Amino acid sequence: MPVKNGEFVKLEYTGKVQETGEVFDTTDEKVAEEEGILVENKSYGAIPIIVGAGHLLKGLDEELIDLEEGDEKTISLTPEEAFGERDPKLVQLIPMKEFKKQGMKPQVGMSISSEGVTGKIRSISGGRVRVDFNHELAGKSLEYHVKVAEIIAGDEDKIKSMIELHYPNPKIDIEKTEVTIEDGVAKISMDEMAKFDNKPYMDITFARFRIARDVWENIDTIEKVEFVDVFEKKAPEEEAETEEVPEVLDKAEE
């Protein structure tokens, strides 16, 4: 069965800058290591996406259609299909004294953040610092090598794949996550570890919203997604262990 729009697939890919051959992203740990872009604690391997759902660059999404499970393909993307053209207005000259005010010593190549946007210092001269807020890959043609590692079948597995994609805690064990579907409602009970996440509840809510939206927009039979945290009365000997949890918290709250 060829891949169509709305299909849940696991994708392997490696992306290069066409002109230089520089690899900037890959799902293959060995390639990442060879290219010197290995990120520690990142989990490598095929990543789950939905074709046409905006999880990938537009140019890539379109090129996946009609591939079969196991198929590989090399795809060239123009800047428009990838990260857009460079915008000269996003290059700004900032007086050196602004950096000094904040106790910063600007250097060429340094990344700085301002109001949530990241820029790179391109040059320094005449008391002015040239900062480029364009995306690193703006204006570049890219070449992706992709492989459809798996076409995900079964609604439970499709839902789990979106948890893998969106849930902001890489330590969650997807094998311990239970998904059941009944009467148009998907109930998700995550790995017990998810309960002890230190991230703000709101961040988890946004991730859950993304999972839920991808699910109801791409699985016709589901209209509602419930995330369920279960607390269950334990047998007395087990309970003795759990008892200590709230005490630890009491101290942390003081």
Place this chain on the structure above:
Amino acid sequence: MPVKNGEFVKLEYTGKVQETGEVFDTTDEKVAEEEGILVENKSYGAIPIIVGAGHLLKGLDEELIDLEEGDEKTISLTPEEAFGERDPKLVQLIPMKEFKKQGMKPQVGMSISSEGVTGKIRSISGGRVRVDFNHELAGKSLEYHVKVAEIIAGDEDKIKSMIELHYPNPKIDIEKTEVTIEDGVAKISMDEMAKFDNKPYMDITFARFRIARDVWENIDTIEKVEFVDVFEKKAPEEEAETEEVPEVLDKAEE
């Protein structure tokens, strides 16, 4: 029906130090204001507790038994029944230079925290600071005036009362919280606002654990408590509004 152990009640109270008549805690906003102990943003009024569940000082818990709804009572507590006797070992002499190291200027009456414990500076002399880590009310006999404002009937309302007691967000509207009980499982779906809490998920989990434990230990028919966050596909015009939420998050994550 007189109050018995395990009963869910709403309690009004005012606690004084017996010797001085000083009010240190009250559920009555007017009294708090008169006594100069009004805490801003605190919600006053009868608070829900379970008799005998350790929500109150032991001495108080016992004295509530056999009261009827609407009954008032004045209760005297010895230090043992309240915050314990004073422990001389909890008064420590700390060299002044320890404070200076941390850029602090100790003053008599100042509260300081060390490793999660709070102490009060009692005196300063000869380069040494006497800090008392005993509870402010240790060694004191107390007098409480209590009123059983309501005996909570109905399991749904009992569960809601524990959410009111334990949930660490005073802005949650308990009227918008849905509780259903079926086959020994209580399902709780909180006010929508609860999803956008900025506190760590883990803190919410501990609060939920306390709610669940109070519920299954005091409502015989319930063995399991589920907290359910629902995400539902909206009609297209409504969805347009919700769409923006994840974009805001994307920026926050960068």
